[in-house]
Amino acid sequence: MSKTFAPEKDLQHFLKLALAQLRHKLNQRKDEGYSEEARKMLLLEALIKEQVPTK
Amino acid sequence: MKILVIQLARLGDIYQTWPTLNALVRQGHEVHLLTREKFAAAGKGCRAVHRQWVLDSRSILQPLIDEKPDLETSLQQLSEFSNTLKSEKFDRIINLSFSPFSSFLTDALAGPTTEIKGYTRQSDGTLAIPDDSSAYFYAQVGRDRGNRVHLTDLFASVAGVDLEGSDWKVELPNAQPKDASIVVHIGASDLGKTFAWSKWLQIVRGLNSLGSGNVVLVGSKEEVEIAEKVSAVSGDRPIVNLVGKTSLDDLFSIVARASLVIGGDSAPIHIATLTNTPVLNISFPSVCLWETGPRSNGSRILSIASEDSIASDEIVREAKAMLKGETTELRTVNVPGPMMPYLAGKDQSKQFQWELLKALYMGESFPPPPNETFLLAIERLHETNVIALEQIEALGRNPGNQTAVAIIDRCDDIMVQIERAVEEVGPIIRWFQVERLRIGPQEMAALIEANSVAHRRLGQVLEVYGRGLNEREVGGSHDDVNLG
Numbered sequence: 001m002s003k004t005f006a007p008e009k010d011l012q013h014f015l016k017l018a019l020a021q022l023r024h025k026l027n028q029r030k031d032e033g034y035s036e037e038a039r040k041m042l043l044l045e046a047l048i049k050e051q052v053p054t055k
Numbered sequence: 056m057k058i059l060v061i062q063l064a065r066l067g068d069i070y071q072t073w074p075t076l077n078a079l080v081r082q083g084h085e086v087h088l089l090t091r092e093k094f095a096a097a098g099k100g101c102r103a104v105h106r107q108w109v110l111d112s113r114s115i116l117q118p119l120i121d122e123k124p125d126l127e128t129s130l131q132q133l134s135e136f137s138n139t140l141k142s143e144k145f146d147r148i149i150n151l152s153f154s155p156f157s158s159f160l161t162d163a164l165a166g167p168t169t170e171i172k173g174y175t176r177q178s179d180g181t182l183a184i185p186d187d188s189s190a191y192f193y194a195q196v197g198r199d200r201g202n203r204v205h206l207t208d209l210f211a212s213v214a215g216v217d218l219e220g221s222d223w224k225v226e227l228p229n230a231q232p233k234d235a236s237i238v239v240h241i242g243a244s245d246l247g248k249t250f251a252w253s254k255w256l257q258i259v260r261g262l263n264s265l266g267s268g269n270v271v272l273v274g275s276k277e278e279v280e281i282a283e284k285v286s287a288v289s290g291d292r293p294i295v296n297l298v299g300k301t302s303l304d305d306l307f308s309i310v311a312r313a314s315l316v317i318g319g320d321s322a323p324i325h326i327a328t329l330t331n332t333p334v335l336n337i338s339f340p341s342v343c344l345w346e347t348g349p350r351s352n353g354s355r356i357l358s359i360a361s362e363d364s365i366a367s368d369e370i371v372r373e374a375k376a377m378l379k380g381e382t383t384e385l386r387t388v389n390v391p392g393p394m395m396p397y398l399a400g401k402d403q404s405k406q407f408q409w410e411l412l413k414a415l416y417m418g419e420s421f422p423p424p425p426n427e428t429f430l431l432a433i434e435r436l437h438e439t440n441v442i443a444l445e446q447i448e449a450l451g452r453n454p455g456n457q458t459a460v461a462i463i464d465r466c467d468d469i470m471v472q473i474e475r476a477v478e479e480v481g482p483i484i485r486w487f488q489v490e491r492l493r494i495g496p497q498e499m500a501a502l503i504e505a506n507s508v509a510h511r512r513l514g515q516v517l518e519v520y521g522r523g524l525n526e527r528e529v530g531g532s533h534d535d536v537n538l539g
Contacts, residue, residue: 011120018119021126034180042180043163044126044133046156047112048119 015052019045059087059145060214061161061173062098063110063152067347069097070325071207072151074223074393076103078216087145096303097322102226108140137163149214150174153192158182172213179496188212190493191416194485198343201408201482203396206346223350223393225329231312235268237374238310240318241285241298242278248319248339250362252281260288261371267378268314273306273323274298315377317370324349328393335374344388345397353377354390356397411482421519425479432477433520436484439469440517444510451503487513
């Protein structure tokens with residue numbers, strides 16, 4: 001399937017999937033606090049959240 | 056000083072950042088600007104910017120758009136982007152975006168000696184608001200609130216610059232003399248900020264019949280279809296339809312030449328501010344006119360509840376009056392120029408909240424209470440605050456006291472409920488909440504003391520009105536309250 005021209009609903013689906021994966025990884029590293037690795041993931045998480053409609 | 060200004064919002068916000076960028080350069084700084092790729096064109100025209108950086112979110116997120124999202128590649132691309140920017144070693148980062156992402160990015164780009172203005176992150180990853188102007192933004196800016204400080208002035212305040220007249224001016228390479236044209240922007244970034252095309256059709260027809268100058272339609276490619284319907288107006292003179300055909304540079308020339316710009320809250324009215332072209336701004340409830348209206352001298356803002364609350368004829372009459380330097384019976388907010396506040400006339404909506412904000416943040420006197428309900432809310436807040444303070448003291452004696460923590464949380468909930476019930480106390484509660492939010496991670500004893508100070512300061516503010524509860528004469532002096 002074409003990645004670039006994914007319909008909007010597919011785009012949202014994939015971004016939400018990525019968000020869930022990121023959250024899982026962050027939970028696995030929660031003992032590290034605000035480490036360098038966690039910072040990168042939180043940065044990406046915030047970028048994705050801007051694209052995903054919130055409640 | 057080498058400064059990075061982060062402005063990741065839309066076109067209008069970028070244009071409203073230009074005076075701040077100009078002021079920073081006037082002070083002798085080397086100014087870099089970071090924008091999103093989608094709105095980068097709005098930064099490119101600003102001659103003050105030494106170098107513009109572009110965040111290409113689409114490329115960074117592209118690896119995630121797949122059956123098997125490739126997180127590592129996205130993370131790597133984002134890291135490369137932030138590492139490149141960080142290697143520039145900015146002396147100061149000014150984040151004017153007020154978004155969670157921008158706060159994480161600011162934190163990622165900062166070195167150990169970087170001075171930061173605007174949202175960033177604490178050492179434990181929670182939100183940090185280092186300056187008072189950003190704290191004001193967090194607490195008090197947005198529609199349905201009492202703020203009347205314009206976004207352009209707030210940006211300057213966060214950046215720590217005082218704007219001068221020259222900061223609002225833009226140099227156009229191919230400037231042409233003024234003509235009698237009327238520029239109409241028929242679109243907006245969202246439909247809640249503009250009329251339906253059928254209304255614009257009537258307005259454009261009326262403007263065309265004035266015979267004062269060409270009616271020029273402007274807008275984006277997404278608005279081409281609407282523009283074709285609107286421009287199909289029978290009359291002696293054809294409508295000049297430039298929708299979807301102009302670059303932002305072209306738009307500057309078109310707006311600079313015009314006698315009047317008409318439109319909702321969108322990029323052309325902010326361009327008109329920079330070219331000092333008068334604007335008739337139709338302001339819908341989805342925006343706050345005080346924060347994002349035009350600033351060009353002679354502009355007028357028509358605040359309307361809905362499309363149906365004003366006739367197209369009235370808008371045409373107002374436009375005609377503006378061209379002749381006359382007034383109509385319509386209630387407008389008038390704009391005396393970029394360096395002066397709006398003249399609200401009879402528009403006193405949320406006047407009390409605005410006066411309360413001036414007392415809380417700008418050292419002015421507290422206004423008299425607007426009604427008995429407000430005083431009742433103050434009384435309940437005072438009681439809640441006393442309980443919270445008692446529990447903080449209990450925590451001081453025994454930091455492991457979970458009952459005290461639970462009661463303090465409950466007090467926070469009650470304050471939120473009071474704010475929902477009586478909107479006039481909102482500025483006080485939001486000011487207090489943000490002051491507490493600004494307390495960063497620290498040792499338990501220091502944390503307890505900082506929270507205690509915040510609650511005591513809240514108590515001092517409530518006292519001003521508490522005296523009125525007993526004496527029924529409120530309007531306390533700011534000298535009585537130490538908010539510093």
